Amino acid sequence: NQFCDAGIGYRESTCGISPSSSSSKLLIKGGTVVNAHQQEIADVYVEDGVIVAVKPNIKVGDDVTLLDATGKYIMPGGIDPHTHLAMEFMGTETIDDFFSGQAAALAGGTTMHIDFVIPVNGSLVAGFEAYERKAKKSCMDYGFHMAITKWDESVSREMEIMVNEKGINSFKFFMAYKGSLMINDELLLQGLKRCKSLGALAMVHAENGDAVFEGQKRMIELGITGPEGHALSRPAVLEGEATARAIRLARFVNTPLYVVHVMSIDAMEEIAKARKSGQKVIGEPVVSGLVLDDSGLWDPDFITAAKYVMSPPIRESGHDKALQAALSTGVLQLVGTDHCVFNSTQKAFGIDDFRKIPNGVNGIEERMHLVWDTMVESGQISVTDYVRITSTEWIFNLYPRKGAILAGSDADIIIFNPNSSFEIRASSHHSRTDTNVFDGRKGKGKVEVTIAGGRVVWQDDELKVVPGSGKYIEMPPFSYLFNGIDKADAKYLSSLQAPVGRFNSAS
Numbered sequence: 001n002q003f004c005d006a007g008i009g010y011r012e013s014t015c016g017i018s019p020s021s022s023s024s025k026l027l028i029k030g031g032t033v034v035n036a037h038q039q040e041i042a043d044v045y046v047e048d049g050v051i052v053a054v055k056p057n058i059k060v061g062d063d064v065t066l067l068d069a070t071g072k073y074i075m076p077g078g079i080d081p082h083t084h085l086a087m088e089f090m091g092t093e094t095i096d097d098f099f100s101g102q103a104a105a106l107a108g109g110t111t112m113h114i115d116f117v118i119p120v121n122g123s124l125v126a127g128f129e130a131y132e133r134k135a136k137k138s139c140m141d142y143g144f145h146m147a148i149t150k151w152d153e154s155v156s157r158e159m160e161i162m163v164n165e166k167g168i169n170s171f172k173f174f175m176a177y178k179g180s181l182m183i184n185d186e187l188l189l190q191g192l193k194r195c196k197s198l199g200a201l202a203m204v205h206a207e208n209g210d211a212v213f214e215g216q217k218r219m220i221e222l223g224i225t226g227p228e229g230h231a232l233s234r235p236a237v238l239e240g241e242a243t244a245r246a247i248r249l250a251r252f253v254n255t256p257l258y259v260v261h262v263m264s265i266d267a268m269e270e271i272a273k274a275r276k277s278g279q280k281v282i283g284e285p286v287v288s289g290l291v292l293d294d295s296g297l298w299d300p301d302f303i304t305a306a307k308y309v310m311s312p313p314i315r316e317s318g319h320d321k322a323l324q325a326a327l328s329t330g331v332l333q334l335v336g337t338d339h340c341v342f343n344s345t346q347k348a349f350g351i352d353d354f355r356k357i358p359n360g361v362n363g364i365e366e367r368m369h370l371v372w373d374t375m376v377e378s379g380q381i382s383v384t385d386y387v388r389i390t391s392t393e394w395i396f397n398l399y400p401r402k403g404a405i406l407a408g409s410d411a412d413i414i415i416f417n418p419n420s421s422f423e424i425r426a427s428s429h430h431s432r433t434d435t436n437v438f439d440g441r442k443g444k445g446k447v448e449v450t451i452a453g454g455r456v457v458w459q460d461d462e463l464k465v466v467p468g469s470g471k472y473i474e475m476p477p478f479s480y481l482f483n484g485i486d487k488a489d490a491k492y493l494s495s496l497q498a499p500v501g502r503f504n505s506a507s
């Protein structure tokens with residue numbers, strides 16, 4: 001058992017972990033170790049990329065690198081559940097690829113991300129192979145979700161291959177982007193059914209794409225062609241409608257649902273209602289939606305305004321605070337970024353027409369700091385909650401390999417100084433893009449050290465990353481969200497027996 005309660009002396013014999021003689025060994029001393037359910041003062045010993053022991057007063061030899069964490073938190077590296085690196089989208093490709101985006105992530109304390117594979121001409125296998133190639137330069141661990149953009153027998157078969165052979169356990173359905181990625185309700189229903197049978201999590205981009213299309217036409221007819229037209233054309237009511245529709249279809253199929261980038265009160269309230277009724281719905285806010293409002297979209301400078309264009313749009317002030325409250329009360333469960341960046345030249349494709357501005361904002365480097373400052377520093381959540389919503393993702397079946405400081409877990413670790421501070425600057429961030437939607441933000445707390453796969457990759461504000469060192473992490477199906485689904489199905493079927501019996505005896 002790789003996850004046994006390890007101590008230094010036992011490591012070969014008890015756990016079967018056989019360190020090589022040239023192993024990299026680290027001891028993090030004196031910090032407060034934080035997991036999703038508890039915190040304790042302890043040392044953490046790492047060998048060959050794996051946490052070997054978590055206990056007080058660990059003694060080691062001279063060949064071990066020491067890191068002092070006195071007065072600081074030792075936490076699992078962040079897992080960003082929503083990114084788009086090297087994604088071809090809206091006639092261009094995101095400026096961050098699997099190396100630059102991951103380097104930025106590591107500088108901000110994120111040590112794993114889950115990216116969305118886009119099928120090639122509808123083929124999931126071809127899409128997966130293309131993303132395998134893109135990810136070869138990875139410098140940190142990553143997993144994949146898969147988008148479903150069309151429906152036929154071959155897609156249905158390929159979904160099974162993705163789950164059973166490729167380690168994908170989640171599929172995203174875009175209810176918006178009419179004419180490119182958008183699917184209709186018929187496809188969504190088929191997809192939900194297939195996800196259920198495979199134990200895969202269905203994810204939705206929830207906006208009514210037909211109504212958005214109509215809203216965009218309306219703006220252009222009114223002569224509103226600038227970035228503000230983006231927000232005006234796709235109001236929160238359209239996000240609420242699609243969220244409600246997806247939730248109801250998932251209830252009809254009786255399968256869990258994950259709503260990505262929840263940006264509005266309208267969508268959040270639909271999720272709250274469904275969860276209250278017992279439905280398994282996960283809501284993911286993204287850091288831009290949690291900490292920004294839409295005022296930037298009205299900036300008279302096109303490039304400044306265009307950098308905020310993403311979908312669903314960043315909403316008016318008030319939605320941000322409501323999403324924070326929902327996160328703190330458990331209505332929403334984890335925070336992503338939707339990191340999908342285009343530089344100013346790419347954003348300028350839409351200088352005369354907001355519909356051509358590539359959609360997407362940054363966040364992969366900023367998420368850990370901004371969530372700390374906004375949620376923990378403000379007193380809305382505890383430090384253990386912080387770990388749960390930024391890293392411990394039971395939903396994707398990664399725990400306890402990832403998202404935990406436990407013996408046997410991967411050594412993806414941050415040392416976080418709550419008494420230090422951070423400042424975000426487009427001029428000094430590590431992403432390749434030339435703008436930053438959080439430019440100028442300052443706050444408390446700082447990721448001082450990032451350890452990925454047992455290697456110190458960020459220390460003293462310096463990155464030491466190696467292309468090709470990141471690993472693809474397979475994620476098995478049937479997470480805890482599927483517990484009880486079969487029993488609910490059986491109950492539903494037996495509830496049908498009574499009316500069927502009545503009909504039979506009458507005829």
Ligand SMILES: NC(=O)NCCC(=O)O
Pocket residue numbers: 084205261309310311312338340359360361
């Ligand atoms: N969100 C966004 O604007 N771009 C990325 C694609 C998506 O997630 O919808």
Ligand SMILES: [Zn+2]
Pocket residue numbers: 205260261311312
């Ligand atoms: Zn989306």
Ligand SMILES: [Zn+2]
Pocket residue numbers: 082083084338340
């Ligand atoms: Zn996205």
